Amino acid sequence: MKSWKNRDIRNRNLFKKYEQKRLILKSLIADLYLPMSIRLEAMESLNKLPRNSSITRIRNRCILTGKAQSVDKKTGLSRNILRKLILNGQLVGLKKSSW
Helix, strand or coil, rough: CCCHHHHHHHHHHHHHHHHHHHHHHHHHCCCCCCCCHHHHHHHHHHCCCCCCHHHHCCCCCCCCCCCCCCCCCCCEEEHHHHHHHHHHCCCCCCCCCCC
């Protein structure tokens, strides 16, 4: 589990590092008024960026366990950990619902 968490942290840092450059290159590629040579250079430099710097490589993982399935977006916790914390009263404002 630890290696998944470390890999996720590394990918998030890479994304943060190259986010602006990636956006600029994508806008250059999409601009149809620019000459094709400039657009091709932008495509080549975009391909040279690390693969893990893409947003699609980032996976939502639980911040405590590193589990990738059933992670709540607001809290960043998996459903099992979220339920345990709610039942123990460690998360303020949330309670187990029953009807």
